[in-house]
Amino acid sequence: MPDRALSVVLAGGGTAGHISPLLAIAGSIVDQRPGTRITAVGTEAGMETRLVPAAGFELRTIDRVPMPRRPSIDLVKLPVRLVRAVRQARAIVAEAGADVVVGVGGYVSTPVYLAAWTRRVPVVIHEANARPGMANRVGARIAARVAVAFDGTGLPGAVLVGMPMRRTIADLDRAAERSSARAALGLDADRPTLIVTGGSSGAASLNRAVAAAVPLLTAAGVQILHITGRGKQVLGTDRDPLAAHGYHQVEFVDRMEQVYAAADLLVARAGAATVSEVSAVGLPAVLVPLPHGNGEQRFNAAALVDAGGAVLVDDAAFTPEWIGTTVLPLLTDPRRLSAMSTASYAQGVRDADRRMADLVLAAAAGGQ
Known part of the structure; x- marks a missing residue:
């Protein structure tokens, strides 16, 4: 050269x-x-x-x-x-x-x-x-x-x-960074932690389902960081921003490595970057593919789901009831989360x- x-x-x-x-x-x-x-x-x-x-x-x-x-x-x-x-x-x-x-x-x-x-x-x-x-x-x-x-x-x-x-994501040590990441995001250090994101633009269907499930999740001791997407603030019945003990909502997070370190479980769309990043860091995930487009998100998630590192659910099936019967038991099962983390990390590049x-x-x- x-x-x-x-x-x-x-x-x-x-x-x-x-x-x-x-x-x-x-x-x-x-x-x-x-x-x-x-x-x-x-x-x-x-x-x-x-x-x-x-x-x-x-x-x-x-x-x-x-x-x-x-x-x-x-x-x-x-x-x-x-x-x-x-x-x-x-x-x-x-x-x-x-x-x-x-x-x-x-x-x-x-x-x-x-x-x-x-x-x-x-x-x-x-x-x-x-x-x-x-x-x-x-x-x-x-x-x-x-x-x-x-x-x-x-x-x-x-x-x-x-x-x-x-590199801050590719080289992330989730266990080593968990405490500092939770502190930076305003989360308690020791509570089971669910983080939900629909991407930078948000996902209205995910937002609705999670908002409706907040009472069930927080009553079980789960804390939630809900990344709603720009301009998609979640409102309560009083038309003010939804608020509850253990529930935190923000429109956007710039440093996703903090999200990945802080979460015990991530709920997200199955975009290529999300699927690749959660497997790179070994983060258990519930993936909800977009219900429209050419179906690429379901294909993006296939190998990770087959390996046991993630759970796949259709957008229409991601309801407050499904969160209660599937997400909540998963969040409170450390052994299963650990197995999913190991399987996910093995898929990562x-x-x-x-x-x-x-x-x-x-x-x-x-x-x-």
Whole structure:
């Protein structure tokens, strides 16, 4: 490789599920190749506008190009929107002097993949979900390297690397950090602890079920940290924020490693990042896949559930009654929680960021 600084353009955004692995890959590339210039590409409407600069990386934006799955006005507008976004992406790739382009999927990735292809810049793709999205199905056809977090995606030439995640999560010792994490989150040190999250956007169905089960859970001595999602505060019958002894609600937690350390059991959606992170740290989980989309969340969870590290429940079946008959007995059974933790940890991949950095640097070397 030449002595000049390497330039890497990374594409992805919209949700934390895309941005977190992107930032983990970027950080590992810089660790392995100090001085590398990182340019992230997103849109002006996604969480990347906050998270990427906060991580210390440059962010450039292009127009958002939705990929409609059925006839609509967006489908009619797609060709014009895509051409404009590819033109914007070409300018960014050229100005960065990119040696390699890395994409993690999402609306922003397709134009960047096409821009790199037209400029003969090698492309490396990471697919987080067991069922690939449209952007990465397109990008895999032109990519120099394709990496996946789960087996069985069907993407050609895919290499299993796991899910890139922050080192503070990948290296987490839950037992060692439990007391300090609970203190930081305002929780009691010794009570059985249930933490519920629907992700950064929240999940209304989970919020409703958990809120209705609060009296049952707290009466049994369980404390709950309910991460409701931005703008999704849970209200009581008096229309004030729901309050009860042992029940704590917040809209968002920035440091998920504290959540993972503090929890005895996590209730969450089965997003790829969540499934990968709970297995990396060995946290028992109840996973409630989204009831819509292409069904990827159920596939994301399959291996972890089969191994005994998590319990899967349909969204419609996740009711206050189910919480009482399944979640509460689990929370009060230390032996079963310990067995689930061991099974979960055995499924975890804790060096995916480094594996991805190796693929990216190899692709860049090949391109040069």
